[in-house]
Amino acid sequence: MTDPQDRLGQMIRVLKEKGHRLTPQRLAVLKILAKSVDHPSVETIYQTVRANFPTTSLATIYNTVNLLKDAHEVLELGFANLSSRYDGNKPYPHPHAICTGCGEIVDPECASLEGLAQEMASQTGFHITHHQVFFFGLCRKCQGRKS
C-alpha cells in the first residue's frame, strides 16, 4: 500500500494546482481516501465525514470525489447495479477481486494483465487507454459460511 501521507500530500497539491479550495469537509474526504484500503463508497465516506462535520451533504462528497477522479487522484470502480466504490491508494487502473458474499474488494498483484492488454490491442486494433477488470466470487471467509 502506498504511504497515506504521500497520497494526502499529493491530493492536496493537485487540487491546489487546479485552483480548488481546501475546505474542512473537503480535507476530511481526502484523508479518508488517502488512507483507505477498503474501497469506500460515497455513502460510507459521507457517514464518516458527518461524524466530524454533521451538516455535510452528500453533494459535497460527490463534488470532492469527482474533483479527485477528474484529476486521476482516485480510481472509480463503477458497477451497474450498486454504487461506485473508490480507490485513493492506487489511483490508476488495476484488477480487482470482488466478493459477492460480503462486498469485500481486494487488489491482487497481477503480472499477466499487461499481456492481456497487449493481446486485446493487437486483436482489435484499438488504442487502449484504460481498463476495468473485475473478478467476482467468494472470498475465503464467505466460502466457509453456510449460504
Place this chain on the structure above:
Amino acid sequence: MTDPQDRLGQMIRVLKEKGHRLTPQRLAVLKILAKSVDHPSVETIYQTVRANFPTTSLATIYNTVNLLKDAHEVLELGFANLSSRYDGNKPYPHPHAICTGCGEIVDPECASLEGLAQEMASQTGFHITHHQVFFFGLCRKCQGRKS
C-alpha cells in the same frame, strides 16, 4: 459468431422449460438478441421491436431481457454511467473492447484471460465465479477522426 438459429432455438427452449410464455413481443426480443452482434442496449431493442409492435413498452423489454439474463442466455455488460448492453451470441463472460469515441463494442479472441483468472484466484484465495473485463480506448476508425 454462433449460429443465430441455434441461439434462438436455445433461448426459446430454455424459457419454455422454465414455464414462460412466448408472446409475439417476447419472440421479437429473442430474435434481436439471438442474431445481434453489436451488443444492443434495451433502448435499441425497444426501438426495433416497436417497428413491428408499436404499443410495446420498455418494461416488457426489460422483463424479457432479465428473464434471459437469469437463465444465462444473454450476457449483460453493465456500466456505471451509461445503460447496459447485451450479448446474446456469447452469453458467457468474455473480455470486451469498448470504443470511447463511437461506443462500438467488440469481442476479441483472448487466450491469456484464463491465466489471469488463475492468477487472481491464487493471489486472493477467492473462488472466482465470473468476471467482467473491459478495455476502453479508440477503435481504428475513431483513431483516424479529428477529436
Place this chain on the structure above:
DNA sequence: ATATGTGCAAATGGTTTGCAGTGAG
C-alpha cells in the same frame, strides 16, 4: 473582496414495480 464551495432540494436517467386489463397455454 470575490469567486468557489456548501447544503438543501429538486431534477435526472436507467431500471423496477404495482396493478388492471389482455392473451398464450
Place this chain on the structure above:
DNA sequence: CTCACTGCAAACCATTTGCACATAT
C-alpha cells in the same frame, strides 16, 4: 379457463444540478 404477460404510470436510487448563502484565499 387461468395465470403469466403487457402497458402504463409511479416508484426507486445513485448521482447531478440549481441556487442562495457561507467562506477560503
